Amino acid sequence: MNNDFLLRDVASDDLAIFFEHQKDQEANTMAAFTAKNPDDQEAFMAHWQKILADDTVIIQTITYNKEIAGSVLSYEEEGKPEVSYWIGRAYWGKGIASWALKEFLAHHNQTRPIYARVAKDNLGSRRVLEKCGFTIISESKGFANARGKEIDELLLELAEH
Numbered sequence: 001m002n003n004d005f006l007l008r009d010v011a012s013d014d015l016a017i018f019f020e021h022q023k024d025q026e027a028n029t030m031a032a033f034t035a036k037n038p039d040d041q042e043a044f045m046a047h048w049q050k051i052l053a054d055d056t057v058i059i060q061t062i063t064y065n066k067e068i069a070g071s072v073l074s075y076e077e078e079g080k081p082e083v084s085y086w087i088g089r090a091y092w093g094k095g096i097a098s099w100a101l102k103e104f105l106a107h108h109n110q111t112r113p114i115y116a117r118v119a120k121d122n123l124g125s126r127r128v129l130e131k132c133g134f135t136i137i138s139e140s141k142g143f144a145n146a147r148g149k150e151i152d153e154l155l156l157e158l159a160e161h
Helices: 014-022 025-031 041-053 096-107 123-131
Strands: 005-008 058-064 067-077 080-087 114-119 135-144 149-158
Touching (some): 014 041, 058 096, 080 096, 096 123, 123 149
Parallel strands (some): 080 114
């Protein structure tokens, strides 16, 4: 394992940093499918308390050089496992998302098939998913809160090993 990177359980202190990451307008625009109001800390905390209390959610904090870089998680959507991640913008372009997702899929959720969704024009996130073995299986439209309109969304699958 690279000593610069670590996945660990989420600590309550992590949430304030996750909230700061969520408030980044550029990150929201890129992610597209985000909270209705990324600046609403009360809604953010309520959402995270729900996530942390859900036994079907597996979630890890991503650290880079002992700093909190983001989070990676899996959850069930319509009875199917999906993964998601969020990396603070200061950590983009360092290979953190690719490393974290590969590590998460190898050690924290080995369920296959497993799915992921991404805005079609979010080429960075799409590249991360494809590096980790996900392939596009369908395209649809969905309302993107961060953009205030319906956009193209891709559904990707990581099949059996």
